[in-house]
Amino acid sequence: MMEWQAVSSSNVAEIGYDKETNTLGLRFKNNSEYHYPNVPESVFTELQQADSIGKYVNSNIKYTYSFRKVR
Secondary structure, three states, X not given: OOEEEEOOOOOXXXXXXXXXXXXXXXXXXXXXXXXXXXXXHHHHHXXXXXXXXXXXXHHHHOOOOOOEEOO
C-alpha cells in the first residue's frame, strides 16, 4: 500500500512509496498522479531528502524509470 506524505514543492503535492512493490508515487498540484514501478527504496529516501523535489524528479526519476499515469 502506498504511503503518502506532503512535500514542499511548486509542482509536486505529495510523494509516496509502496515497499511491497517498490513503486514510487508522485501526486502533482494539478491533480495528476503517476506511479513508477521498480524504483529502489534508496531513490525514494534521496527524494525525501532532496533540496528541490522537482529538480530531483527531473534529474533522477522522470527519464530513468517507466511510469503509468493513474489520474
